[in-house]
């Protein structure tokens with residue numbers, strides 16, 4: 001079957017999905033990368049760009065978890081109408097008979113009750129079209145499809161999109177080893193960007209687990225594209241994949257890499273966790289920028305020079321323990337050993353936060369899937385705040 005071009009030329013609309021609380025960070029990343037017509041949505045940002053920009057966005061965005069390309073939007077009130085609309089799409093533009101596909105469906109409509117049934121109808125329309133045209137049907141593969149189709153029905157508006165990313169973009173490719181409660185790579189990068197780290201101060205993660213904040217900080221510090229270690233993106237399976245353009249985008253994005261100034265330092269109590277973090281850091285190729293120590297954060301001190309801390313301590317969800325006492329010790333350590341620096345941490349343990357004993361200067365609501373969290377900022381002034389303003 002001949003392969004066809006599904007993009008056309010010029011700009012088209014795309015939607016990058018992210019976490020609740022990171023929409024503005026993602027919009028800023030898109031602006032810096034050169035996207036057009038940027039509009040912030042709920043857990044997503046809409047924008048326009050061309051084929052090369054779609055490759056660049058998948059490669060470089062730190063806070064997106066997937067990028068989808070809407071291909072058709074229509075009004076629909078029942079399953080038969082839906083089936084007809086979907087059969088009228090020329091699916092050969094997007095896949096061949098040999099490709100495997102999957103359908104994700106999201107339904108919020110009085111006309112459709114079951115998102116799974118919508119996904120089944122979509123699959124039927126595609127399979128029936130191929131069977132009618134060439135007597136054979138393409139297979140479904142939910143785990144590793146060549147084409148992932150996204151169908152979204154809100155009220156009576158149905159939007160059909162194709163997914164240019166494939167596996168979630170938080171799967172960067174460097175983290176093969178995890179501890180009990182690793183944070184998503186895209187969320188970690190988003191929190192570092194949200195914290196306003198200036199890339200020059202030392203970066204410290206006092207409870208680094210598998211090392212996610214450390215690797216993401218090193219990539220941000222050295223301006224390395226977030227997904228440079230990733231083996232595959234869905235758009236590479238699309239009929240119009242342009243290898244030359246992709247090679248050009250990759251090399252031009254890599255040319256923008258710089259040195260990482262400030263030290264990037266991680267501590268963790270658990271020797272096995274430190275060993276896995278070291279494996280991940282090696283996989284990322286950023287070991288020259290990161291140092292990691294098996295140590296109790298409560299016994300560490302601030303490195304010489306301006307220091308910025310970002311970490312997620314145990315919340316008591318997947319890792320148990322006396323959380324209020326631990327958070328009190330975090331506050332004491334920050335006060336005594338890290339004066340003159342600023343610290344941010346993410347937690348879902350709202351009660352624990354009351355025991356930190358420092359006044360938070362910012363609190364941002366973040367969701368990790370359905371888990372409500374706070375990203376909290378503490379500024380440890382040298383002396384009191386009053387003294388800083390008026391030394392006399």
Ligand SMILES: C[S@@+](CC[C@H](N)C(=O)[O-])C[C@H]1O[C@@H](n2cnc3c(N)ncnc32)[C@H](O)[C@@H]1O
Nearest residue numbers: 181182183207208209210212268269296297314
């Ligand atoms: C929620 S996990 C951090 C996850 C990490 N951000 C990642 O992506 O894998 C919390 C970590 O804190 C470590 N930890 C707990 N108490 C500590 C302490 N007093 N000093 C250093 N590490 C500690 C645990 O061993 C665990 O690895």
